[in-house]
Amino acid sequence: MTFEPDFSAARLEDGTEVKFTRMEKRALAVFSNSAGRVLSRNFLLDAISESGSEKNDRNIDFLINRIRAKLRDSARNPRFIETRYGEGYVWLFSGIPAPDEVEAAFILIEPMKGLATLGELEENGRALVSFLQADFRSQIPPDETVVVAQNLADDPAIIASGRKIDIQISFFQHGTGFESVVSARRAPGGHIFMVKRFAIEAGPKGYQNLSVQSRDLARLIMANYWKDLTRKSIGEAPLPIAMHHAAELPTDSNSWEIANRRLTDLRREQPDDPELKMMWATHLHTKYVLNGYDLFTEGTDTCSEDEAEIERCVLDALDFAQTRPELAVMAAKLLYFVDQGYRDLALELATQAHRSNTAIASSLAIVGQLYSFIGDMDVAENYLLQAEQLSTPKSDFQIYVLTLLCQAYKASGDHAKLATTLKRLYKARPATMLIFEPLFSDPISPSLRAKAMALLFSRKRARGLLRFVTYLSARLFEDPEHRQNSLLTPVNLLVRRFGPEIVPQETALHLPQLAGSNRQK
Secondary structure (H helix, E strand, O other): OEEOOOOOEEEOOOOOEEEOOHHHHHHHHHHHOOOOOEEOHHHHHHHHOOOOOOOOHHHHHHHHHHHHHHHOOOOOOOOOEEEEOOOEEEEOOOOOOOHHHHHOOOEEEOOOEOHHHHHHHHHHHHHHHHHHHHHHHOOOOOOOOEEEOOOOOOOHHHHOOOOOEEEEEEEEEEOOEEEEEEEEEEOOOOOEEEEEEEEEOOHHHHHHHHHHHHHHHHHHHHHHHHHHHHHHHOOOOOHHHHHHHHOOOOOOOOHHHHHHHHHHHHHHHOOOOHHHHHHHHHHHHHHHHHHHHHHHHHOOOOHHHHHHHHHHHHHHHHHHHOOOHHHHHHHHHHHHHHOOOOHHHHHHHHHHHHHHOOOHHHHHHHHHHHHHHOOOHHHHHHHHHHHHHHOOOOOHHHHHHHHHHHHHHHHHOOHHHHHHHHHHHHHHOOOHHHHHHHHHOOOOOOOHHHHHHHHOOOHHHHHHHHHHHHHHOHHHOOOHHHHHHHHHHHHHHHHHHHOHHHOOHHHHOOOHHHHHHHHHO
16 A cells, blocks of 8 residues: 555556545655654644634544545554544554665655653644655655655664755753754755754644644755855856756746746845845846746736846855856846946946856856847857867757857858758757747748747737747847847748737837838837
8 A cells, every 4th residue: 555745646556546635645754754653633633734724523533534535445454544442543654764765755854863852842843844854845856755764763874865955853942931943955965955944842832833833944955955056067058048947847847937936035044145146136037048938928018017026136145156156147237137327337347257267168158149239240159169169068058058049140141050050959959949940030931830830829929929029138249230149030920910010019010121110100
């Protein structure tokens, strides 16, 4: 018989699947972390009740009966839950995880230390583990697991094999009360990236507070883990790609949404942290890189507000960023992007940071893009080609650099080099062909694939695409001819299908042949 990691379901011996309600899941989690121990009705009631709910110890009896029925367990001959009359209930299953489960765990909650110190509050300490296990499961990819290793204290080699995060929980007496310290460490045997200390209180209110503290703690640990992974990756790729990789995505997840949750939790705790301000500014820019097409299509973009927030965060963090060259080059790119008179400052900042930056591949890519925007295409090409040479084949960073090269060649009108770069791009990541053919194909004789893609656009999505390309890259080129070249292919394709009225005003401003027509209208 097997349970799902979050106790949402179980598969019986005959293959039948049973599902559990939210309260049943919580009760099973509490039981599994207190195997062999008598849990009173009051303890179970406090551990699983939600804030504001009505409490009645008879509800526990009804809950146990429902769980038993689903597990086909007998009260007279129990395999899972035994009744101790006048005392409570006992979970009979030992709950000791197998070594391979520990080794494959995303999060390993190590044996608690000082549990006996709590005395009468020992059950509160055990409840904290149950809460954390459930709350961590809601924070990690669904195919990953959280393992509690309370019974593995005699085998430290197995405990050390947790492969993502190790959680260590200690309890101690402080004055007349009790407190807990929870630390999170990169596994196996890595550095501690977060520590939190809080009080352990008695009674029903204590359980409710533990439940709230557990939820906040799980979110904060995962947010700091994300931040720690970002710091580790920033030497290998620019900050936005490092933040994307740190999300450790399930296949159907949006890295921007995951980063948004992590940064929101972190900034709530440390609103003035300059490193978080740089991450938040980068995050707002990435919002338009990853989701801009949909935002402009649906008309839900908030460009002015986001640009003001990017500007504020970067300026607040600028002194700090200049002590970290990898952040300084990103600050330069963001100041250039908001287009509020910072372009000379951005170029000076990028040039200075590039001289001392040891994350050279990332620096070459970002500074190379800035040189393409100001029209120095020879330097831009040199920097970007070097960045490509330093990238790992088929990596996100290589795709990033090849995309910047395509933008530069498109803007300069160098169609021969653009064509060879597109071949490298499509070979490294074939799926990009569907995105880039309508943008980078020849504007006069577009490919059949580009024409076919244009036929799939509705009017709404066609205008969204043109606004997206204009905002994210075309408007940033200083040379009017470069701005026009960047837009010609998608504009020509979509005007052929829908007519010149499909072109938004902000796009037409960079195309003299359309700007006059739009003004007359």
